[in-house]
Amino acid sequence: MSWERVAIVGVGLMGGSLGLALKERGLAGQVVGVGRRKRSLTRALQRGACDEITTDIAAGVRKAEMVVVATPVGSVLSVIQAAAPVLSPDSVLTDVASAKSHIVRAAESLLGHEQLRFVGGHPLVGSEKKGVQHAHAELYEGATVVLTPVEGTDPAALDQVSQLWRSVGATSTLLSPEEHDTILAQTSHLPHLVAAALVNALARGWGRYSGPGFLDGTRVAASDPALWKDIFLSNATEVVRALARFRKQLENLENALAAEPEALERLLTRAQRLRQGLKPDSRAAQKSRSSKAKTSGSRSRRKRGT
Amino acid sequence: MSWERVAIVGVGLMGGSLGLALKERGLAGQVVGVGRRKRSLTRALQRGACDEITTDIAAGVRKAEMVVVATPVGSVLSVIQAAAPVLSPDSVLTDVASAKSHIVRAAESLLGHEQLRFVGGHPLVGSEKKGVQHAHAELYEGATVVLTPVEGTDPAALDQVSQLWRSVGATSTLLSPEEHDTILAQTSHLPHLVAAALVNALARGWGRYSGPGFLDGTRVAASDPALWKDIFLSNATEVVRALARFRKQLENLENALAAEPEALERLLTRAQRLRQGLKPDSRAAQKSRSSKAKTSGSRSRRKRGT
Numbered sequence: 033m034s035w036e037r038v039a040i041v042g043v044g045l046m047g048g049s050l051g052l053a054l055k056e057r058g059l060a061g062q063v064v065g066v067g068r069r070k071r072s073l074t075r076a077l078q079r080g081a082c083d084e085i086t087t088d089i090a091a092g093v094r095k096a097e098m099v100v101v102a103t104p105v106g107s108v109l110s111v112i113q114a115a116a117p118v119l120s121p122d123s124v125l126t127d128v129a130s131a132k133s134h135i136v137r138a139a140e141s142l143l144g145h146e147q148l149r150f151v152g153g154h155p156l157v158g159s160e161k162k163g164v165q166h167a168h169a170e171l172y173e174g175a176t177v178v179l180t181p182v183e184g185t186d187p188a189a190l191d192q193v194s195q196l197w198r199s200v201g202a203t204s205t206l207l208s209p210e211e212h213d214t215i216l217a218q219t220s221h222l223p224h225l226v227a228a229a230l231v232n233a234l235a236r237g238w239g240r241y242s243g244p245g246f247l248d249g250t251r252v253a254a255s256d257p258a259l260w261k262d263i264f265l266s267n268a269t270e271v272v273r274a275l276a277r278f279r280k281q282l283e284n285l286e287n288a289l290a291a292e293p294e295a296l297e298r299l300l301t302r303a304q305r306l307r308q309g310l311k312p313d314s315r316a317a318q319k320s321r322s323s324k325a326k327t328s329g330s331r332s333r334r335k336r337g338t
Numbered sequence: 339m340s341w342e343r344v345a346i347v348g349v350g351l352m353g354g355s356l357g358l359a360l361k362e363r364g365l366a367g368q369v370v371g372v373g374r375r376k377r378s379l380t381r382a383l384q385r386g387a388c389d390e391i392t393t394d395i396a397a398g399v400r401k402a403e404m405v406v407v408a409t410p411v412g413s414v415l416s417v418i419q420a421a422a423p424v425l426s427p428d429s430v431l432t433d434v435a436s437a438k439s440h441i442v443r444a445a446e447s448l449l450g451h452e453q454l455r456f457v458g459g460h461p462l463v464g465s466e467k468k469g470v471q472h473a474h475a476e477l478y479e480g481a482t483v484v485l486t487p488v489e490g491t492d493p494a495a496l497d498q499v500s501q502l503w504r505s506v507g508a509t510s511t512l513l514s515p516e517e518h519d520t521i522l523a524q525t526s527h528l529p530h531l532v533a534a535a536l537v538n539a540l541a542r543g544w545g546r547y548s549g550p551g552f553l554d555g556t557r558v559a560a561s562d563p564a565l566w567k568d569i570f571l572s573n574a575t576e577v578v579r580a581l582a583r584f585r586k587q588l589e590n591l592e593n594a595l596a597a598e599p600e601a602l603e604r605l606l607t608r609a610q611r612l613r614q615g616l617k618p619d620s621r622a623a624q625k626s627r628s629s630k631a632k633t634s635g636s637r638s639r640r641k642r643g644t
Contacts, residue, residue: 156549228609229587243462257606281535300563303534
């Protein structure tokens with residue numbers, strides 16, 4: 033499976049890594065990088081994340097079979113709006129934004145509720161770093177990508193988007209846009225808010241006494257504030273619900289600390305068991321991902337379903 | 339500077355790493371590993387973290403110039419109690435526990451308030467892993483160790499403990515036991531409680547949608563529950579205060595999310611600036627530590643003060 037022409041709008045960490053992966057694996061004839069700033073686009077071109085660059089969305093996406101919108105969540109809809117009129121009828125649109133229902137429901141209104149060729153997507157990767165300088169071709173190796181089809185989604189479009197991610201080593205999984213936002217509020221948006229609160233609660237001079245637990249736990253607090261403000265606002269209702277669930281758990285721990293040492297140990301044991309059941313930390317996962325990719329690339333790729 | 343005989347009581351991740359560092363650098367003639375379980379001691383001996391092992395505290399610490407208590411926080415005092423009667427008058431005692439005022443004040447009562455030769459210590463390193471199988475000689479390279487002398491601390495004992503840590507590559511810094519507990523409640527104990535609450539707030543099946551931010555942020559939730567229950571209980575008052583400061587910051591973020599997008603971005607920007615001012619994440623720090631150690635070992639060691 034390969035594409036003659038893929039357009040990536042927003043060639044930063046996420047878009048740039050996709051471009052590098054497509055080029056390195058020879059999966060796309062031409063990758064067009066589309067963006068607002070000439071300088072970032074030139075950097076993407078120099079890194080080999082794309083073959084052509086343009087600041088004109090319509091010119092960039094015209095004739096592309098696959099258009100991946102990898103801009104911050106706040107500008108995905110305006111990109112879709114600018115791209116829609118010039119797309120050929122069999123082109124497919126997707127995105128990588130961290131909040132989905134707002135975008136997917138608005139895209140339905142923009143593009144029509146039937147035979148929808150926009151498929152919402154969210155690769156569960158990323159970093160506090162941004163920009164194509166941090167992009168790498170293995171970012172999606174072994175990663176999970178959530179796709180959020182709706183009733184009117186064209187099955188062929190969904191299939192093409194899941195093939196795109198599979199071709200760069202990721203596994204895709206399906207959720208409704210609303211399920212996605214409920215779950216990711218808890219597993220991604222809340223931990224960002226918590227990290228910011230942990231850092232902001234430090235008194236002056238206390239930072240030098242932070243050990244590895246604090247540093248890893250607050251790494252994401254170094255992320256781009258404008259980008260994350262938009263993510264929080266796009267999913268505000270669910271983030272508030274996730275906060276309430278978290279507060280309840282924190283209260284359970286505090287009550288146990290005050291009155292019931294045994295209950296405290298039980299709650300900590302529950303957390304230990306649950307955490308040990310999850311994936312290892314992100315760096316270990318990435319390391320094992322790239323070594324797996326090197327040793328058993330095509331075999332493991334064949335085994336992965338949508 | 340070197341020691342003829344160092345006793346390490348509790349040869350797990352922390353104690354074992356100290357033993358390995360002392361042996362590898364040729365800083366101690368004999369390292370005695372003291373513990374409760376024969377099996378862990380044998381493993382420590384096999385790994386080269388000590389030269390002799392015993393389950394008899396009195397026998398193990400007798401004739402040692404330096405005794406390092408590296409047991410969980412809950413058993414430090416009973417070890418001091420068992421060791422005190424057989425120690426020679428010029429021996430020095432220290433520990434590595436994560437909560438200090440309870441231990442240091444009780445040690446004063448046990449050993450006398452004047453010419454105190456016990457110095458509380460807390461190396462800001464560690465991991466969710468435990469046991470000598472995870473110990474390594476570079477654990478303390480570039481690390482910060484907080485020492486908590488009190489009014490009656492013998493200055494010579496303090497000096498020897500800071501030389502011990504300097505000799506294995508760490509920098510020591512002084513705080514009162516109470517200052518230590520206030521600050522570490524915020525920078526270490528609170529993040530552990532928060533990680534447990536983040537994990538416990540997941541509904542069944544949501545864990546597979548956790549990205550790198552969640553995994554790094556909750557890594558410490560996999561730590562030993564019994565060990566951490568004791569740490570929380572030893573520092574309960576300060577942990578509750580740290581929780582209150584954290585809740586206030588979380589509330590600020592939530593209020594901004596509900597009503598003031600610009601305030602939200604300001605709070606996130608503050609967190610970003612503060613976090614970028616701290617050390618990098620723990621693995622990057624450790625990596626740069628060991629490469630620095632290799633290239634400029636003795637020079638950087640000479641530069642470090644107490």
